[in-house]
Amino acid sequence: MQDPVRRSRSPIHPALRTIDPATRWLYTPKTITALLTGLCTVVYLSRAFNPPPHPTNELEAARNGNRNAKLGLAAAALSYLCYSTAQGPSSPLVRPHPAVWKFIHGLIVLYLVSLIFLLFQDAHDARQLLKQLFPSLGVDPGERAYGAECRLYIPGHGVNWETIKATLFDEFVVAHTLGWWAKALILRNSVLLWSLSILFELMELTFQHMLPNFNECWWDSWILDVAVCNNIGIITGLWTVRYFGSTIYNWRGISEQPTYADKAKRSLMQFLPYSWDKFEWKIFSSPARFIECLVPVLIFLLFELHAFFLKFVLWIPPLNPLNTIRLLILLGMGLPATREYYNFIECENLSLNKIGAFAWLGLALAIVETLIAIKFGHGMFPKPWPATTIAVWSVVFVMFTVTFTAWCVKFYIIDRNPAKQAQRQDPLKAE
Numbered sequence: 001m002q003d004p005v006r007r008s009r010s011p012i013h014p015a016l017r018t019i020d021p022a023t024r025w026l027y028t029p030k031t032i033t034a035l036l037t038g039l040c041t042v043v044y045l046s047r048a049f050n051p052p053p054h055p056t057n058e059l060e061a062a063r064n065g066n067r068n069a070k071l072g073l074a075a076a077a078l079s080y081l082c083y084s085t086a087q088g089p090s091s092p093l094v095r096p097h098p099a100v101w102k103f104i105h106g107l108i109v110l111y112l113v114s115l116i117f118l119l120f121q122d123a124h125d126a127r128q129l130l131k132q133l134f135p136s137l138g139v140d141p142g143e144r145a146y147g148a149e150c151r152l153y154i155p156g157h158g159v160n161w162e163t164i165k166a167t168l169f170d171e172f173v174v175a176h177t178l179g180w181w182a183k184a185l186i187l188r189n190s191v192l193l194w195s196l197s198i199l200f201e202l203m204e205l206t207f208q209h210m211l212p213n214f215n216e217c218w219w220d221s222w223i224l225d226v227a228v229c230n231n232i233g234i235i236t237g238l239w240t241v242r243y244f245g246s247t248i249y250n251w252r253g254i255s256e257q258p259t260y261a262d263k264a265k266r267s268l269m270q271f272l273p274y275s276w277d278k279f280e281w282k283i284f285s286s287p288a289r290f291i292e293c294l295v296p297v298l299i300f301l302l303f304e305l306h307a308f309f310l311k312f313v314l315w316i317p318p319l320n321p322l323n324t325i326r327l328l329i330l331l332g333m334g335l336p337a338t339r340e341y342y343n344f345i346e347c348e349n350l351s352l353n354k355i356g357a358f359a360w361l362g363l364a365l366a367i368v369e370t371l372i373a374i375k376f377g378h379g380m381f382p383k384p385w386p387a388t389t390i391a392v393w394s395v396v397f398v399m400f401t402v403t404f405t406a407w408c409v410k411f412y413i414i415d416r417n418p419a420k421q422a423q424r425q426d427p428l429k430a431e
Helices: 004-009 021-027 031-046 058-087 098-119 123-131 161-168 173-187 190-206 218-245 260-269 287-313 321-346 357-376 387-414 418-425
Strands: none
Touching: 031 058, 058 098, 098 321, 098 357, 123 357, 161 218, 173 190, 173 218, 173 287, 173 321, 190 218, 190 287, 190 387, 287 321, 287 357, 287 387, 321 357
């Protein structure tokens, strides 16, 4: 299998070096056609050559202005997506088509730009702006506390089936499991995945004085979430990676398939990755590599926390489509961004090395979402930090700092001492 770093630096992806004649038209640049089609659409929808009269009624004029503003913003977003699809940067992923990932790149940029615009508003105006997208927003939906009743058995009443059923049949249990399956497809390393899983549960304990959503029963957090949902998602995700990684693919073109059934099967296979490269993270190979592997875990952790903090400070109910749209955008970004970051830390030629567009956008999104949560959350968390939380994390920080410093001294100073190296090479001679 070809080295992923060298392959990503190749001017042409291996999957695109030989194009089947039956589908060659899909890979032929159509930038001029896209431009002309887009311009014709803009001319028609904007009524550039047939402008409508301005309403004389003041109320109707206000509605017309609001409608035109929304239509103009939508047209601007679609115009940028059209440009991004036609002229956007290439991605290390090319299936089902490179244009798909260019389109996703455009969506991520639009999401980042929207967040930056939102960041320059105050909390009230930001919530009212979101109301333009969904009229049901703009009011405080309240937060559900999962840990109000944690007893599994109530004396005199028996098993607390009401709490157990409400937890087990929560609408987010399946989504939770699928989310960890997707994370396993992205990170492809059990150590990183389990570190992320345990760290998030610790974050729930850390911030439960801020968010009622984080007040969960102990058995909900550590048994249902970690031992069941996370475990199932991680195991099935890593199994999926191993299964497709060991499969021998037949990438012959559609025109070369002998039967219609084979042609249909090959068409469906287009939606599978061209190859499933194994990520050799080598987490404990050196202190520097450990920090490099810690970065994606922390970025993932930030995005996990933002899902709860953003909907809390912006008054977005859990079932609102904005939450789903955000998760889908992050999922589309996670696959190429992780590949680009892995290629970045694997590349040894620093003069030619730079982080990819998706990984750059991922870091920018994590920072901007953090700023929004801090700014709009000002005054919403009056409870002070618990002394126990501060003490525990202080001890953890000191222990990590001491251990990591000792590792650095041993790895970069003691183990690289000439006398130490000579003893390793010839212990008899050293004596």
